[in-house]
Amino acid sequence: MSEDRFFQQVKSVMSDYSPEVPGHVYQGVRKKMWWSNFMRFDASRLNIWYIAVTVGVATAIVLNVGQPASTSADNLVAPVSSEAEVVVSPATAPAMTESAVANEPQAPAEVSTVRNTTVEKTAPATSHPMTEQKVTSDVAEVEASKEAEQPKIEEPQQMKNESQAPAKANKRGLKVKTYSPESDKK
Amino acid sequence: MQPIPKAMSLQNMKDIQPIIDGCMRGERAAQDRLYKQFSSLLYGICLRYARNKMEAQDVLQEVFVKIYNNIQSYHNEGSFEGWLRRIAVNTSITNYRKNLKHAYQQDVDELVRTHDEPLHIEDLEFTAEEMMQCIDRLPIGYKTVFNLYVIEGFMHKEISDMLGIDVNTSKSQLSRAKTHLQRELKNIATIKIQEHV
Structure with a gap:
């Protein structure tokens, strides 16, 4: 009975206990x-x-x-494609382009021209003999120009000397030791 | 405490219904109003179960997120305030169970200091803050069982299921909590009497 009274007392005081909530809590919510x-x-x-x-x-x-x-x-090899634009005859080009478009309607126009050039390149029987010659000669020219453009790497003076050193030593009758990792380990 | 008159509670429900509807539609203004109306009450519940104010504030935030996200599941059956209280208590219990390992050590420490003394403080009056101060000093296990049994009105069987403890553990913890609380309240009463004299 005493227990009940105490519990009732606590419950009556605490059940509506409502303290003030700090402002930052709602920001968190x-x-x-x-x-x-x-x-x-x-x-x-x-x-x-x-x-x-x-x-x-x-x-x-x-x-x-x-x-x-x-x-x-x-x-896409640049010289070939640019050449093909010049080379493809107006009579055959529309037909080939149309067939390419019919096969792949979503493909961009560039792709179709590239394919035309491939046909020109790999099937010389259908293409003009002059065209074939021109393409190959152009490719040769491009390769030649590339080689010409490549700068020559000059061998440094020190390396030149090192490479000539054994020959000079042999002439004088001296033994030449060459460096190798195995000898270094020993 | 005087019970709320039926007419008043109906009026309350009429006031709260637009807020509930707004929250169901996810309206920010309605959510703000709901928070303003019930945050203090729910904070009080969270404080009773939490170890400190920071923890209570974290739990309160979780409670409101749950309320806003699950308000669709409230079908006007029973009191809305009761539904909110239940969410607050359940979230607090979940939080308690999450931190159960730390709580055990504290309970063992406190057991050493517990003495059973016959005390009669039923005739004295205490404010909610004084009571809260004393409840706050209880070990977390005692506090949880005490709150569930005395204030929420759960039975020992239900408490043992909720907390994952034995029924007898629940009973003994309640008994010790009561003794502990009475002693704390008696100390407060003694100080108050001395101040008056």
């Missing part, structure tokens, strides 16, 4: 609510799902764009 909403999917709001999809799509685009770019770079 708002932050937690923002995070909670951000982590949950909602079509009307920006949330982590949209960001994840955007990042995924962007990654996929970057990866997909990277691959065709490298293959087309292999096919």
Whole structure:
């Protein structure tokens, strides 16, 4: 009975105990609510799902764009393509372009011209003999010009001396020791 | 404490219904109003179960996030305030169970200092702050069982299920909490009497 009285006394005092809440607590509630909403999917709001999809799509685009770019770079040899634009006869070009477009309607125009040039290159029977000659001669010219452009690396004077040293020593009748890692270990 | 008249509580429900509807639609203004109306009451509950004010404030934040996110599950069955209280108590219990390892050591330490003395303080009056001060000094295990049994009105079986303890443990902790609390209250009463004299 005494226990009940004490408990009743405590309950009556404490059940409606309402102290003042510090102001910063509500700011914390708002932050937690923002995070909670951000982590949950909602079509009307920006949330982590949209960001994840955007990042995924962007990654996929970057990866997909990277691959065709490298293959087309292999096919696109600048002199050949520029030459092909000049060489392809107006009578055959529209027909070939049309067939390429029919096969791959989404492919860009550049790709179709590149394919035309490949046809020109690999099938000399269908192409004009003069064209074939011109292409090959152009390629040779380009390679020659590339070689000419490459700067000659001059051997440093010290290295020259080192390479000539054994010959000179032999002439004088001296033994020449050459450095090797194995001898160094010994 | 005087019970709230029925008409008044109905009026209260009429006032609160637009706020509940607004919260269900996720309106910020309605959420603000709900916080203003109930934050103090729920903070009081959190304080009773938490070790300190910081912990109580963290639990209160969790309580409001749960309320805002789960208000759709309130179907106007029973009192809204009761529903809010239940969320606050459940969140506090979850928090208590999370920190159970640290609590055990404190209980053992406090057991040494517990003495059973017959005390009669039922005729004395205490403010809520004084009571809170004494409850706050209880070891966390005693405090939790005491709050659940005395203020929330749970039975020992329910408490043992909620806290994952034995029924007899719940009973003994309540008994010790009572003794502890009575002694603390008696000290406060003695100081008050001395101040008056």
